[in-house]
Amino acid sequence: MAEAMPYVPRLADALIRDLLAELPALAIVGPRASGKTTTAVRHARTTIHLDRPAEAIAVAADPDAALRGLDEPILLDEWQEVPQVLGAVKRACDTEPRPGRFILTGSVRAETETQTWPGTGRVTRLEMYPLTAGEQYGSTAAPLVDRIAEALGDGPASGQPNRQNPAPDPKQSGLDPWTGLRVDAPSLPDYVNLAIRGGFPQAALTVGERARRHWLNSYVDEIVTRDASAAGASADASKLRRYFEACCLNSSGVTDDATIYGAAGIDRRTALAYRELLDRLYVIGDLPAWSSNRLKRLSRMPKRLMIDSSLLATVTGANERSVMRDGDLLGRLLETFVVAQLRAQATISEHRCSLYHLRQHHGRHEIDVIAELDAHAVIALEIKATASPTADDAKHLAWFRDETGDRFLAGIVLHSGAATVRLGTGIWALP
Known part of the structure; x- marks a missing residue:
């Protein structure tokens, strides 16, 4: 079996760490296949892959219950696949707005920029792009x-x-x-x-x-x-x-x-x-x-x-x-x-x-x-x-x-x- 490629440190790593130390939820957005999930996993204690049908179905059935009691930060990868999970994130942050609760990753811009998005005031956006030559x-x-x-x-x-x-x-x-x-x-x-x-x-x-x-x-x-x-x-x-x-x-x-x-x-x-x-x-x-x-x-x-x-x-x-x-x-x-x-x-x-x-x-x-x-x-x-x-x-x-x-x-x-x-x-x- 081929060995996994060693993690390549990203410019955003330090900023992600600092933001999670002070904010309840962070959305890492950017182009598909630019390394968002690989980086986010290193800052999370629990990962839920919502592009996997079995995990998506379980979360969609009862988002609040699915997130309750998990080790935080909780990474919701490709959150746009189960958009109702955002309501659960909102409610969790409103109830207990402590730092470092959630990380969301996704590759579509618009949902995070609409005024009616449930994450407004709760989820902070950070754009992450493909690797620089320096990285x-x-x-x-x-x-x-x-x-x-x-x-x-x-x-x-x-x-x-x-x-x-x-x-x-x-x-x-x-x-x-x-x-x-x-x-x-x-x-x-x-x-x-x-x-x-x-x-x-x-x-x-x-x-x-x-x-x-x-x-x-x-x-x-x-x-x-x-x-x-x-x-x-x-x-x-x-x-x-x-x-x-x-x-x-x-x-x-x-x-x-x-x-x-x-x-x-x-x-x-x-x-x-x-x-x-x-x-x-x-x-x-x-x-x-x-x-x-x-x-x-x-x-x-x-x-x-x-x-x-x-x-x-x-x-x-x-x-x-x-x-x-x-x-x-x-x-x-x-x-x-x-x-x-x-x-x-x-x-x-x-x-x-x-x-x-x-x-x-x-x-x-x-x-x-x-x-x-x-x-x-x-x-x-x-x-x-x-x-x-x-x-x-x-x-x-x-x-x-x-x-x-x-x-x-x-x-x-x-x-x-x-x-x-x-x-x-x-x-x-x-x-």
């Missing part, structure tokens, strides 16, 4: 935005470090000074292969390339068939697949709805329904457009991104060779990959971290990602497929710094080399 290599270092905020907290406008947490020394041998991790000088093809591999634990960690390809193709098949049906949608599988593929091909693009549904060969009404469905299933994760009273003529359209770069690679059939020969695909793949890392980190940030993009009309100025911390300070990030970034790669960041004044904390050019380089006042190039 795959054993790192649970603090989010990049937290490290930048800590290092530059006293001088956002000037880009000067504070005295307690000086800005990183680019000459620190062998380590990325912003993350504290050893830098092994990965090449651009290395990053491409990381992006193709993606972050779904089973595909990324347990199988070889051929099996991974088949696993991911099956994942896409199930999204457009079984998962869509389970989410309560009435969708034509072939049309939904075409729409899903059109979204993948436009990942990291600021693309209007008409372009997407035109490419899929469906009408606007169907496209909007499919768009909502894929959002509910945590397959798509858009970046909203950032705005400010100081800046005019900004596009309000979101940037569309797949939740994991492996989905883009799967739909396009991308491999290292094809990506390295297609500049447009390379840019879309790397940006989807990087945003997936930032999205996973944002959920556990010490700050209220929201991710956006910026684009002026006609593309005069564009910034790939803007991380807004606590609704004020902003970190602007550009993603470049180059190992030798220059000041020209940071020209939009310099413009943004001058326009945003004291809100500007740092500008970062994320590149495919190994060096940390200062490119201007308040602007760095980082691996």
